[in-house]
Amino acid sequence: MARTLPFALLLLLFSVASLSARAQCEGCVADMNCTVDPPFPTLCPANPPDATSGVYYEADITFWMPVSFTDPGSGFTVDLLQLTITGVSGLPFGLNFTPSEPSGVYYPPVNEYGCGRICGTPLGQGTYPVLITVLAHVNASGFELDVPQEFTTVVNVLPGSGANTSFSYSPTSGCGSVTSSFQALIDGSPSPTSYAWNFGNGNTSTSATPPDQTYDTPGDHVITLETTIGGYVLNAVAVTGTNTNWCGDVEEPDVPFVGCTGSPDPYFVLTNGGGGTFTSSTVDDSNTASWTGLGILLDNPPYSIAFYDEDVVSQNDLLGTYNIPANGEGTYFINVAGGTTGSLQISNEPQQVYTDSDTVTVYAVPDVVLVEDELTGELCVQDEELTSYVWLLDGAVVADANDSCYQPTGPGLWQVVGTNGFGCVDTSNTIVVCPVFELVQNGNVLFVPSGYITYSWTLNGLPIAGNEAFIFFQGDGLYAVTVDAGNGCTITDEYLHDTSGLEEVADDGSRLGVFPVPNDGNFTVVAEGLSTTNVSLDLLDMTGRVVHRQRSVAAQGTLREVVSIDVPSGAYMLRVTDGALVRVARFIVR
Template identity: 35%
Template structure:
């Protein structure tokens, strides 16, 4: 049984700073992906995936060193592009850029990059994968940071068994008491939480618990999984500090504060500035954060003619939703918003036996001897066994129910009849009586002169003639 839901239209949000997502194979960019005067991604649509099946697709991006702003037709130098986050990936898929930090520098000749999307998607659906980037560009000698987003469509088709459990697996589904097993959660995102109900009074909140069924019976093992996403959605500055008021720009009005959010790998996001105010509330963004990760938020005053003023910086840990106050020269309240982006509630049945009747399988063909039952739950048993009694010769691994013929003269398929293709080949035995005699000569004479589909054609020339009769006489008297 399974219940799966997705909220907010995004199955997974990935911040590249902490996790790195290094599970996919490395990639090589497709050099046929060509950009004229603006960055492009190839392909425009990701290849279809299938739920429950491994998937791998390479995305190529071509980043020309000079781009043309489509709004103004002005040429701009593209200095760097940093992948800040990837949103909308289906559960079970991961995104790995060719550069571990997700940063590419077209201005230094790095005009191509790529990323691999890989894994096993858990659920079918239509997804829109948003690749968010922070761009540093230069025009007329001034550098500017701009946030941009690219979207790729991805279809995950239903698998062969759309009702199959996809969010967890068990090391076994049946066995003898006491039965020890391990449960493994397959949704492993940083914001995932787990509630196992083992159907026998035991429960666990671990991702991969180990548990034991001491008594016989049928149990329903259930796992409820919730995936929580965390994002920085607002920064309210209550007091400014640091270097504002100390240069020429500051004499002509109020400050224009903005912030830069970074993690251990570098800058994740640069905000727009609040115009002409010392206490702006900056919003209109949703920056994915990783649970438990450390971040740095630095504050600046945007100046037109002089260098931007540094107003202080603070570290904080993204522990969950709520307000976080930071104060190191500048004081601000950060709003961290948490939301449930997906939930799974699925179950599997486990059968625990006191005794288990199986059958001896000495030849190891997976089919047991009906004459020799075995108790698989007997701890003293060391005999090999099978879960069926469909073997009629447990000393020959080529003999069992519906086995293919081997031409060894044995009843391979256990139907009680020695069919021609099970017999040892006997050239000249046209009537299949295991010997070459006058009876076979008479069969050939009745077929003499045949020129199509001839059963007595011993020379394989498509007809029955003197050559075939001579060949038959060469085998005359053979006992097969």
């Protein structure tokens, strides 16, 4: 049966540390001043400082293991020959422990001091009961005994101040619609680990890397992840029959011509991968037995279970050994050693549960509506509280236009980009501002601005051939032009030309015009009825000085020449020389 020695203080060291093969916390330094009087196994410090969730933690612990001390319970002198750590379970996930002896085996007669380093980042706050199993080899009153021990302590992890430590996600917020990716951060492998996501949008998942989630409703959407690190637990053992290895002992003699008498007294011994054992109670005088409610965590594989017949006088009889496969939860049926049968019940039960929540925030996108004042033509953003405005004309930003209303400075496609207090933007509807102009006469030329798509001229309602921005007068009457300016803009204008009552002037058939008037130095010269091919264009200021001269070529008596000059504002005269003939037109540069 199990024997207990009251030196639990020494073993508290291992309640705050895990002998996981994954631990990488080497480099501890023992405190050689760690002693007590009278001698007794001592831990320095007695308890490690609290850990904080999400914060890296590292601490060295020294323990003193005197070779000999007095057992306070019995008063006997106990010699501690060897101590083997066989398992640690329940340590907060993320913390590991590396002892100064990698094997976990200590020999106090050789060195009474040992140390270990705890390190890692605990992920979940809370209070965690930790179970430590050891095998102590002691000498008490001349008897050497291997004594299995179980000890429980509590490790506290304080809440951290940062974000959740169970999962990461991105992006965390956005405008209008947000599609976020999620990743669970806690992996308890090789322990079974499960995930239960609730994404706050009606969707759930059990995957460590769930599908991307879309949130298209403004507001806060709370995401919750419950991470469960399980453990395989041996809950029940049953023996349904035994072989005859128990027969023939003093307690159950094999009588000639009669056979085996009596019945076995079965019990079992469960052994883990570190050599630690659990011994069950004994069922007297029965070929069948059952043990329920065991709750033994199988966290240090591989495991084997050996069945024995307990004898008071003779040596206990081995009835068979079953190596438990690492196949997870379920019922395992046993048939070993030629007749020992039974079953094991193993379940997957939560050992540590972490629950974290976080939020995806969707900000509303503004609905920017642009309206035009029918009287003034001013454009304004309608009923929207925005923090900034950027006005666009034909897609280009309009400088120094940053108010909710703006008076268009010219024709084109007008829009505004509005930004609300969350930084979300929206581009308004488009309002077309059509150009405004009038028919202008300059000499015998009637014109409108050039550069538009089509021009349709009429005289007294009858079409005039051509698609130009100008015409020469063809007599008195009502002139009209319809201009397709693009963007759905069609402009129609009229001009009444009436020369009745004016003195007749001889007409040699030649015509000269400049348009537009006034202009900015960029204008078109139109001449008809020229007699030669080579034409000279001279621009004179009001003092008669020639400020610009260029040569042009007329085709079939017609000249259309674009002139671009950089001159001061004022009145100018254009002189066109056609051989011996000179024609003059006056205009204004602004």
